[in-house]
Amino acid sequence: MEQEIKLDKSMFEIVGKDVSKSMEITRPSMTYWQDAWRRLKENPVAIVALVLLILMFLMAAFGPYLQPYDYAEQDFMSINNGPSGAHWFGTDPLGRDIFVRAWMGARVSLLIAVVTAFINFTIGVFYGGVSGYRGGVIDNFMMRFIDVIFSIPSMLWIILLMVVMGSGIQTMILALSITGWGGMARLVRGQVLQLREMEFVMAAKTLGADSKRIIIKHLIPNSMGPIIINLTFAIPGAIFTEAFLSYIGLGLPVPTASWGTLANDGAQVLLVYPYQLFFPSMLISITMLGFNLLGDGLRDALDPKLRT
Amino acid sequence: MLRYILKRIVSMFITLWVVVTITFFLMHAIPGDPFTNEKKIPEEIMANLKHKYGLDQPLIVQYGKYLQNLTKLDLGISLKYKSRSVNDMIKEGFPQSAKLGLTASVFGISLGILLGIIASLNHKGFWDYFVIFIAIVGVSVPNFVFSSLFQYVFGVKLGWLPVARWGTPIHVILPAAALGFRLIAFQARMMRTSMLDILGQDYIKTAKSKGLTRSKVTRKHAIRNAILPVITILGPLLAGMLTGTFVVEKIFAIPGLGKFYIQSIQQNDYTVIMGTTVFYSAVLVFMIFLVDIAYGMVDPRIRLDEGQ
Numbered sequence: 183m184e185q186e187i188k189l190d191k192s193m194f195e196i197v198g199k200d201v202s203k204s205m206e207i208t209r210p211s212m213t214y215w216q217d218a219w220r221r222l223k224e225n226p227v228a229i230v231a232l233v234l235l236i237l238m239f240l241m242a243a244f245g246p247y248l249q250p251y252d253y254a255e256q257d258f259m260s261i262n263n264g265p266s267g268a269h270w271f272g273t274d275p276l277g278r279d280i281f282v283r284a285w286m287g288a289r290v291s292l293l294i295a296v297v298t299a300f301i302n303f304t305i306g307v308f309y310g311g312v313s314g315y316r317g318g319v320i321d322n323f324m325m326r327f328i329d330v331i332f333s334i335p336s337m338l339w340i341i342l343l344m345v346v347m348g349s350g351i352q353t354m355i356l357a358l359s360i361t362g363w364g365g366m367a368r369l370v371r372g373q374v375l376q377l378r379e380m381e382f383v384m385a386a387k388t389l390g391a392d393s394k395r396i397i398i399k400h401l402i403p404n405s406m407g408p409i410i411i412n413l414t415f416a417i418p419g420a421i422f423t424e425a426f427l428s429y430i431g432l433g434l435p436v437p438t439a440s441w442g443t444l445a446n447d448g449a450q451v452l453l454v455y456p457y458q459l460f461f462p463s464m465l466i467s468i469t470m471l472g473f474n475l476l477g478d479g480l481r482d483a484l485d486p487k488l489r490t
Numbered sequence: 491m492l493r494y495i496l497k498r499i500v501s502m503f504i505t506l507w508v509v510v511t512i513t514f515f516l517m518h519a520i521p522g523d524p525f526t527n528e529k530k531i532p533e534e535i536m537a538n539l540k541h542k543y544g545l546d547q548p549l550i551v552q553y554g555k556y557l558q559n560l561t562k563l564d565l566g567i568s569l570k571y572k573s574r575s576v577n578d579m580i581k582e583g584f585p586q587s588a589k590l591g592l593t594a595s596v597f598g599i600s601l602g603i604l605l606g607i608i609a610s611l612n613h614k615g616f617w618d619y620f621v622i623f624i625a626i627v628g629v630s631v632p633n634f635v636f637s638s639l640f641q642y643v644f645g646v647k648l649g650w651l652p653v654a655r656w657g658t659p660i661h662v663i664l665p666a667a668a669l670g671f672r673l674i675a676f677q678a679r680m681m682r683t684s685m686l687d688i689l690g691q692d693y694i695k696t697a698k699s700k701g702l703t704r705s706k707v708t709r710k711h712a713i714r715n716a717i718l719p720v721i722t723i724l725g726p727l728l729a730g731m732l733t734g735t736f737v738v739e740k741i742f743a744i745p746g747l748g749k750f751y752i753q754s755i756q757q758n759d760y761t762v763i764m765g766t767t768v769f770y771s772a773v774l775v776f777m778i779f780l781v782d783i784a785y786g787m788v789d790p791r792i793r794l795d796e797g798q
Contacts, residue, residue, distance in 0.1 A: 330505045333778065334771040335729035342513060345755055345763060346520050422632050429634050430736055430752050445634065449741065452638050453646055453653075463635040471630035478626075 218407075221483040228479020235472040238465075242292055245285030253278065253286040254437040262455050271461045274447060278437075284461055287439040290351060291466075294440070295420035298358040303413055305359070306366025311397050313367065314374030325371070332364040340423065344432045351434060354427065358420055369412050373405035407484035414477035418470040425466055441466045495783060502775050509771045510560065514553055517764050565765030570757050576765030583747035584769075586656065587735050590746060593666040595731060598673025603720060605674065606681025607713060613686060621678050628675025633734050637668040637741040654743040665742045669734045673727055680723055684716040721785050725778040732770060 212220070222228055246253065249270065257277035265272045271280035313324040331339075343357035377383065378401060386396050402409075421441070427433045428442025429449070436443075441462050448459030540546045544555060559566065565576035609621035644664060645653035651664050688694065689712055697707045739748040747766065754762035 329501075330508050333505050334509055334774055335733060337729075337733040338767055338770060341755065342516050342763070342767060345758070346516050418630065425632055426634070426733070426737065430740065431756050445632075449634065449638055452642060456642055459635075459638055463632075463638070467627075467631045467635060470632075471626065474626055474630050 214407075218480075218483045222479055225479045225482060227475055228483070231472045231475035231479065234468065235476065238288065238469055238472065239292065241285055242288035245288065246282050249279055249282050251279035251282045253283045253439055255279075262451070262458075264455075265457055272455075272457050274458055275451060280444070280458060280461055283439040283444060284441075284465055287441045287444050287462065288465060288469075290434065290438060290440040291421055291424055291442070292469075294351065294355055294358070294424050295417045297355050298362060298420045299413055299416045301355070301359040302362040302366055302416060303409070305363040307370050307402060307409065309363065310367035310370025310372075311374055311402060314371035315378060315393060315397055315401065317375070321371070325368075328364050328367060336361040336364070337423070337426070340427065341432060344427060349432060349435055351438070354424060354434070358423060362416070362420070366409070366412055366416070369408055370402075370405055373408060374401050377401050377404050411477055411481045411484060414473055414480055418473040421466060421470055421473075491786065494786065498779055498782060502779055505775055506768075506772055509775075510557070510768055511553075513764055513767050513771075514556055515549075517760050518549055518552070520760070560768070565768065566761040568754075568759055568762050570754075570759045570762075576762055576769075579750045579762065580747060580766070580769055583745065583750045586744060587739065587746035587748055590662065590665055590669065590738070590744060591731050591735055593662050594670035594734075595673065595728075597666055598670030599677055599724075601670075602674040602677025603681045603717065605678040606720075607685060607708075607716075609678065609682040610685030610689060610716075611708065618682075621682060625675040625679040625682075628671050629679075631671075633668055633672060634737045634741060636671050637665065637738050640664045640668050641741065654741075656742070656744045661742075661744075665738045665744060668741075669731065669738045672730060672734065676723065676727055677720060680720050681716065684719045685712060688712050688716045718785070718788060721781065721788065725781045728777050728781075729774055732774060 251257075251269075255278060257273070259277065260269070260273050261275055261277040263269055263273045263277075269279050269281065271284055273279055274283070309324065313321045339361045340357045343360060344353065347353040347357065374397075378396075383396060383400055386400055391399070424433065424440060425442035425445060428440055429446045431446070433442050433446070434440050444462035445459060445466065448455075448462055452459050537546070544552055547555075556566075563577070565580070568574045568576060568579070605621045605624065609618045612618045641653055641664065644651045652661055655661060694707060694711055697711045702710075735746060736748040736752055738744070739746045740752055743749075747769075750762065751766045751770075753759075754766065
C-alpha cells in the first residue's frame with residue numbers, strides 16, 4: 183500500500199483545448215422510437231413473434247383463397263375427414279373444410295380483437311387523460327366510478343351485455359368495448375399524474391399552451407410507451423374473450439366462423455376427431471403467444487427501466 | 491387499521507348495490523318478456539304468469555321488491571324450473587365449484603411460487619428459461635384448450651384419470667390442473683420478478699456478508715419480502731378463476747354453479763342469470779376485500795399509506 187508513485191512532468195503532454203471537437207456529435211442522435219426499434223431488433227424472441235403475427239394476419243387475408251372451398255359450403259360426401267391433401271386441416275361433421283374455416287375465423291377473431299383494442303384505447307386515453315389532468319374532485323369521482331364498475335370481472339358484464347343484446351360480431355365488439363377500457367384509463371391517469379408535474383409541462387404552460395394542447399402534445403405522446411405495451415396485451419385478451427364467449431355458446435351465429443366457434447365445434451367431437459379442436463386451438467394459442475411475446479419485447483424496448 | 495376496514499366494508503356494500511342495480515335494469519332492458527319464447531300461451535295464463543313473477547308491476551316497484559328480497563338473501567325463483575329457487579341452485583352448485591376452485595388455487599399458487607423461486611435462484615440458467623417458457627405458455631393458451639388436452643391425453647390416450655364426471659377426489663385432479671395452469675403461470679412470473687428484485691437489494695448483501703447460509707438468506711430474507719406483491723395480484727386472479735370454472739365445469743361435466751350459470755344463459759332464464767351474477771359479484775368483492783386486508787396486515791408500509 184505504501185508503494186511510492188513517481189510522477190514525472192515528462193509523462194504528460196499538453197493537449198490543449200479544441201472547441202470545435204468538444205462540440206462534435208459523435209453518434210447520430212436518435213429519437214425515442216428509433217432507439218426503441220433498435221432495442222427491439224436485438225431481441226430475437228420479439229422479432230420471431232412479430233414475424234409470426236404478420237404471417238397470421240397475411241394468412242387471415244389470403245388463407246381462405248388457397249383452397250377451392252367456401253367456408254359455409256357443406257359436403258356430405260366427405261364429413262369428418264382427417265387432414266389430407268384435399269383438406270389440409272380436414273373437414274368437420276358437416277363436411278366443411280376446416281382450413282378455410284380456420285382462416286375465415288382468423289379474420290373474425292382478429293377483427294374483433296383489433297377493433298375492440300382500438301376502441302378501448304381511445305376511451306381509456308380520453309378518460310384517463312381527463313381524470314389525471316383535472317385531478318381533485320373530478321379525478322376522485324371518475325376513479326371511484328371505475329373502481330366500482332370494474333370490481334367485478336368484466337367477463338360478467340360482457341356475458342350480461344351479450345345476453346341483453348343478442349349474439350353477433352357487432353354486439354360482441356360493443357360489449358367488449360363497453361367493458362374493456364378500465365385498465366387503460368387507470369394506466370393513462372397514472373402516467374398523466376406523474377408527467378403533469380414535470381418541468382417541460384410547466385414550460386409549456388408558461389409559454390401559454392392550453393390544457394388541450396398540453397394533454398394532446400405533451401402528456402399523451404410521453405405516455406405512449408406504456409400505452410402501446412398495454413395495447414399489445416389487450417389484443418390477446420380480446421381474442422381469449424371472444425373464444426371464451428363462443429365456447430360457452432354466447433358467441434356468433436352459424437355459419438359464421440371464429441376461432442371460438444371452431445374450438446367449440448371441435449370440442450363436441452374431441453374424443454373421436456381430436457384434430458378438429460387441435461387446429462383452431464393451435465391458431466388461438468400461437469396468436470396469443472405472439473402478442474404476449476411481442477408485448478414482453480416491447481416492454482423491454484420502450485421502457486428499459488422495467489427490464490427484469 | 492379498523493377505520494380502513496370499516497371504510498372498505500362500506501365501499502363493498504356500495505359496490506354491490508351498484509352491481510345489483512345495473513344488473514337488474516340491464517336484464518329488464520331485454521325486449522319482450524321471458525315467456526315469449528315458449529309455445530303460444532293464452533292471454534289469461536300469460537297475465538297470471540306475469541302476475542306470479544310480479545312482472546305486471548312497474549319496473550321501479552319490481553326493483554324495490556328485488557332489493558327487499560336481497561336483504562333477506564332471497565334471489566328469486568327460476569323461470570324455467572318453476573319449483574327451484576336460485577338459492578337452491580347456489581346451495582347445490584357452489585360447494586362443487588368452490589371445491590374445484592380451492593384445489594386449483596392451492597395447487598396453482600404453491601406450484602407457481604415454488605417455480606418462481608427456483609427460476610430466480612437459477613437466474614439465466616436452464617430452470618429460469620424453463621419457468622419463463624411455462625409462464626408464457628400458461629398465459630397464452632386458453633383454459634378450454636388445456637382442459638380438452640388433459641382430457642384427451644390423460645383420460646383417453648393414457649387412461650390414467652377419469653375423462654369427466656365428479657364425485658371422488660380423483661375426479662378433481664384433471665379439472666383443477668386445467669384451471670390452475672394459468673395461475674401457475676402468473677404466480678411464477680410474478681414471484682420470479684419479485685425475487686430478482688429483492689435479491690439485488692442491499693439488505694440481502696448485508697445478510698450474506700454477515701455469513702448467513704444461502705438457504706437462510708433465501709428463506710428468511712428474500713422469500714418473505716418477495717411474496718408480498720404476489721398477494722396483491724391474487725384479487726384479479728381469483729376473478730379469472732371464476733370465469734375459468736364456467737368452461738372447465740362445462741368440459742368436465744361438473745355439477746357446479748358455473749354449469750348452472752351457462753345453462754341459464756343458454757335458456758334465457760333471467761332470474762337465474764341475475765341471481766348468479768349478484769352472487770358471484772358478492773363472493774368476488776368479499777374475496778378482494780379479504781386479500782386487501784391480508785395485504786394490509788402483512789405489509790406495514792401499506793397501513794401507513796392508508797392512514798393518511
